[in-house]
Structure formats: C-alpha cells, structure tokens
Amino acid sequence: MEEKLARRRRVVLVPAPAQGHITPMLQLARALHFKGFSVTVAQTKFNYLNPSTDLSDFQFVTIPETLPESDLKNLGPGRFKELLSQLLVNEEEEEIACVIYDEFMYFVEAAVKEFKLRNVILSTTSASAFVCHFVMCKLYAKDGLAHLKEGDGREEELVPELNPIRYKDLPTSVFASVECSVELFKNTCYKGTASSMIINTVRCLEMLSVEWLQQELEIPVFPIGPLHMVVTAPRTSLLEENESCIEWLNKQESSSGVYISLGSMSLMETKEVLEMASGLVSSNQHFLWVIRPGSVLGSEMSEEELVRKMVTLDRGYIVKWAPQKQVLAHSAVGAFWSHCGWNSTLESLGEGVPMICRPFTTDQKGNASRGGPRKKINWGQKVANEV
Numbered sequence: 001m002e003e004k005l006a007r008r009r010r011v012v013l014v015p016a017p018a019q020g021h022i023t024p025m026l027q028l029a030r031a032l033h034f035k036g037f038s039v040t041v042a043q044t045k046f047n048y049l050n051p052s053t054d055l056s057d058f059q060f061v062t063i064p065e066t067l068p069e070s071d072l073k074n075l076g077p078g079r080f081k082e083l084l085s086q087l088l089v090n091e092e093e094e095e096i097a098c099v100i101y102d103e104f105m106y107f108v109e110a111a112v113k114e115f116k117l118r119n120v121i122l123s124t125t126s127a128s129a130f131v132c133h134f135v136m137c138k139l140y141a142k143d144g145l146a147h148l149k150e151g152d153g154r155e156e157e158l159v160p161e162l163n164p165i166r167y168k169d170l171p172t173s174v175f176a177s178v179e180c181s182v183e184l185f186k187n188t189c190y191k192g193t194a195s196s197m198i199i200n201t202v203r204c205l206e207m208l209s210v211e212w213l214q215q216e217l218e219i220p221v222f223p224i225g226p227l228h229m230v231v232t233a234p235r236t237s238l239l240e241e242n243e244s245c246i247e248w249l250n251k252q253e254s255s256s257g258v259y260i261s262l263g264s265m266s267l268m269e270t271k272e273v274l275e276m277a278s279g280l281v282s283s284n285q286h287f288l289w290v291i292r293p294g295s296v297l298g299s300e301m302s303e304e305e306l307v308r309k310m311v312t313l314d315r316g317y318i319v320k321w322a323p324q325k326q327v328l329a330h331s332a333v334g335a336f337w338s339h340c341g342w343n344s345t346l347e348s349l350g351e352g353v354p355m356i357c358r359p360f361t362t363d364q365k366g367n368a369s370r371g372g373p374r375k376k377i378n379w380g381q382k383v384a385n386e387v
C-alpha cells in the first residue's frame with residue numbers, strides 16, 4: 001500500500017498540431033507540473049515543437065506517423081495505442097493519472113479506452129464555439145445548412161438556437177467545405193467516454209455556454225482559463241520570436257501604437273495587405289505589424305518588400321513573428337488589430353487592449369462579435385485558485 005502511495009503520477013497530453021492548440025496545451029502542462037504531476041507531451045511530426053530549455057521539465061514523445069499537412073483523418077488510434085503501451089511499461093513506478101487530448105485529436109479516445117485510462121478533453125477554442133459545433137451538426141442533419149448555400153442570401157439571418165449569432169458567423173472554415181467541417185465536428189462532439197472536459201475560457205465570459213455543454217455532454221465541464229495567466233506561460237512558438245520589436249516599443253510613447261497580428265494560419269490577398277498599409281499610413285499612428293512568412297497570397301515580392309513599399313518605416317516596425325504576450329502587455333500598445341483567434345482574444349482581454357477585429361475563419365467570426373473591456377481584468381489570482 002505504502003509503495004502504491006509513493007508512486008508518482010504522470011499525465012499524457014496530446015495537442016493538435018497547430019500553434020493556437022499547442023500553446024494552451026503546454027500552458028496546461030505547466031500548471032499540472034506545478035501541481036506535482038510528471039508530464040509527457042505526445043506530438044505529431046507535423047508542426048513538431050522543438051522543446052526549448054524552458055520546457056525541459058516535460059518528456060516529449062512522437063506519435064509514430066507522418067501526418068500529411070494536418071490531415072487528422074489519417075492519424076488513427078492505432079499508432080497512438082502503440083505509443084501508449086510503451087509509456088505504460090513504467091506503470092510500476094509511475095501511474096498514468098490521465099490522458100488529456102485536444103478536442104480535434106478525438107481518435108485518442110479509442111486508444112485510451114482500451115487501456116482503461118481516464119481521459120479528459122481540452123477545448124482550446126471558446127465554449128461558445130463548441131456549442132456552435134453541436135448546433136451546426138443538428139442544422140446540417142435537418143436541411144444541409146441550406147442558409148449557407150451560395151447565393152441563398154439567408155446567411156445574414158439569426159440562428160434561432162444561437163441568437164444573436166448569424167448563420168454567416170457559424171464556425172465554417174475557409175480551408176474546408178461545410179460538409180467536411182460538420183464531419184469533423186460530429187467526431188469532436190461525439191458523446192464518448194471522456195470523464196470531463198477542460199476549456200480554456202473564463203466562467204464570467206461564457207457561463208451559459210459552459211452550462212449548456214455540461215448538460216449536453218453529461219460530464220463535468222471546467223472553464224479554467226485564461227491559461228496564459230494561470231502560470232508563467234512557457235515559450236511555445238513554432239516560429240522564432242523577434243525580440244527586437246520590444247526595444248522598438250520601448251522607444252514609443254504610452255498607448256501610442258497599434259499592434260497588428262493575424263495569427264498563425266490566416267492568409268491575405270496582396271490587395272488587402274496594401275489596403276491595410278495605406279490605412280495605417282494615413283492613421284498617423286505608430287504600428288508594429290507581424291507579417292508571417294507565406295501569409296500573403298498572389299505577390300511576387302516577399303511580404304516585407306511589399307509592406308516596405310507602402311509604409312514609412314520610422315512609424316512602423318515589421319517582424320515575421322513577435323513575442324505577442326509581451327507585446328500586448330507593453331504600455332506603448334494602445335490597440336490590437338487582430339484576426340480574433342481565441343488565444344489572441346484572451347491575451348488581449350487579459351491586458352485590456354481594445355481590439356480592431358478582422359476575423360478570417362472558423363471560431364474567429366464568433367469571437368469578433370464579443371467586444372473586449374477597456375480595463376485590465378484581474379483574472380490571475382482567481383483562476384490560479386481554480387486549477
């Protein structure tokens with residue numbers, strides 16, 4: 001018995017291979033490690049995060065499968081089961097307390113079930129987005145989501161089950177058809193054997209959605225975010241952060257500048273980039289602009305050349321990737337022109353930075369409809385107690 005009590009406890013975390021999903025999963029990892037758990041992170045080869053020294057407390061393992069460009073359908077439970085059985089070899093010394101997987105890595109559930117381990121879902125999008133996924137599946141079963149059919153013109157109407165969300169704000173993707181999105185949501189919304197669900201959100205922002213999910217899923221749902229404020233967030237960027245922008249911000253006056261970043265996946269037409277640049281120039285504001293490599297479509301010039309053509313560089317600073325949380329916390333930043341990814345939204349709300357919203361796809365449309373407060377919200381202590 002004593003021997004059993006002395007056994008350490010490990011959690012296995014399975015993030016989806018995208019920046020906006022890896023980051024909150026590793027923030028959760030840090031919070032759990034802080035509580036005394038050992039942590040194993042199971043990554044795919046696609047978008048593999050090279051563990052920095054900042055993450056040296058965690059064990060990193062690779063799911064033995066080549067994932068072609070984020071195609072989750074090809075990553076069945078088989079390979080994950082193989083990996084899990086290897087991790088269970090050490091069960092004598094270290095018990096696996098549970099497996100926590102991203103909502104989009106739903107195939108993990110079948111493997112975990114076979115080993116009779118406890119499994120928990122982490123939703124890295126908002127609770128409201130998850131509710132929309134459910135409703136989209138229902139509407140699709142009813143009439144194939146006829147409101148969204150091209151040329152129908154009814155996409156402006158309110159979705160009765162989700163009032164005041166309009167059909168056009170439903171989390172459809174620019175990267176996939178409505179059918180494919182619904183197929184994916186059917187898997188993530190499946191009422192399986194997960195023992196609970198953790199959401200990177202805050203109860204006071206999404207109380208109704210959290211309660212709705214709890215009833216629908218019939219499992220406990222814990223809103224434990226914003227995770228980046230629960231513990232000191234580890235460095236989790238897939239791209240190298242350009243720290244020089246902080247030095248540039250240090251030279252600017254308080255609340256004098258706009259920070260522009262459209263996240264890790266958004267793509268823009270050259271025309272729109274030029275339009276943005278022209279607006280920034282005529283605004284007479286200082287600005288820090290993140291232009292991710294490969295994010296501008298239809299241009300022969302590199303993104304940087306393109307923007308340099310348009311902007312007065314002594315008022316603007318352009319980087320490929322920024323230390324965003326540090327930027328938003330900087331006193332020189334007065335506004336955030338954002339694509340409204342859920343992490344960016346929480347990070348901005350946490351620092352009380354007003355947002356200019358330019359959503360591109362999926363949940364970003366719904367996130368954009370929730371304005372942010374102008375005063376910094378002091379969530380830190382409250383959430384630390386909840387974890």
Ligand code: UDX
Pocket residue numbers: 018019020021023124125126237261262263264265266290320321322323324325340341342343344345347362363364
């Ligand atoms: C997408 C969805 O839009 C989002 O809602 C979902 O939850 C995850 O997938 P993404 O485009 O990655 O997200 O945006 P977001 O959720 O905002 O995540 C981006 C992360 O990258 C943020 O944590 C942000 O701080 C970070 N970032 C962004 C940087 O560190 N540097 C940058 O220059 C830009």
